[in-house]
Amino acid sequence: MILNGLLKTKFKGFSGDFSLVIGQLRSSAFEIINVINKKEKVIGYWTLENGLIRKLGKAKKGKSMSKYELKPPIWPGNTKDIPRGWRTPDGGNKLRIGVPDKTGFEAYLKVEQDPYTKESTVTGFSYDVFEEALALLPFAVPNKLIPFPIGPNAGTYNKLLYHVKNQKFDAAVGDITILANRSQYVDFTLPYLQSDVSMDIWLTTGAAFVCTGLVVWILEHRINNEFRSSAHQQ
Known part of the structure; x- marks a missing residue:
């Protein structure tokens, strides 16, 4: 009787509810x-x-x-990003990604620095391709973007890639042209911009100049004596 009574005893104490299950x-x-x-x-x-x-x-x-x-x-790697597969980062170090910091062609890559926090924000087509490539991996890849100044009084694209070779950077992301000499010391991804795109731009620009010159010659030929000379003189 006493044993059955103890087994059925239930009460709420300071540490929580008290009850016995199978003794x-x-x-x-x-x-x-x-x-x-x-x-x-x-x-x-x-x-x-x-x-x-x-x-x-x-x-x-x-x-x-x-x-x-x-x-x-x-998660492993000191990150809050949930791993997307069975492999997870095994260290706290992030990949050092060199990013060319330059002026012009901002649609491809643009680096902006917050004047107060000094943190850099990277946008542009090249960076979007990099983000999409990371999203396809079955595991998280913590990384840190490090701007690398490009300009007349700063570094060059070749120096940026030399830093990858010397392991100052783990990789580089940007509008970097694949050249034969650069391929000797770094590995490139598959090209995602075809060279014939720029060729089309040059051909279109050249055709526009020719058409503009032809229209000007037709309009000025009748009223301007300088346009009535021989073809060699013009």
Whole structure:
């Protein structure tokens, strides 16, 4: 009688609900631990009544097993980005990506620096291609964009690629032309801009100049004596 009474005893104490299941004390809540290197961090709890929950003592309706009920965990590589596959970064170092900081052709690549935080923001077609390539990988690749000045009184594209060779940068992203001498010390991705695009632009520009000159000659030939000389003199 006494044993049966003890097994059926239930009450709420300072540490939570007290009850016995098959003679064993049932834990009222389990901690969800996020292990970071040699440290641990509690990101939530699991209870029989509520499932996953961020804080104890916070009543909610229904039982949830959604991960969004927990605090965001820190993944290997010291990042909050969720790995997209079984492989995850095994170190805290980020890839150093050299980015040409220059003027002109901003549609391809543009680097802007915040005057207060000194952080750089990169936009443009070349950067979008880089982001899409990373999105296709089955794992997260933490990276840091490092602007590299390009100009008459600054560096050149060749120097930028030499820094990749010398391992000052792990890679370079930008409107970098694939040349034979550069291919001897760095590896390029497959080209995503065809050279015939620029050739079409040059042909169109040349045709526009020829048409403009022809129209001017036709209009001025009748009234301007300088346009009535021989073809050799014109």
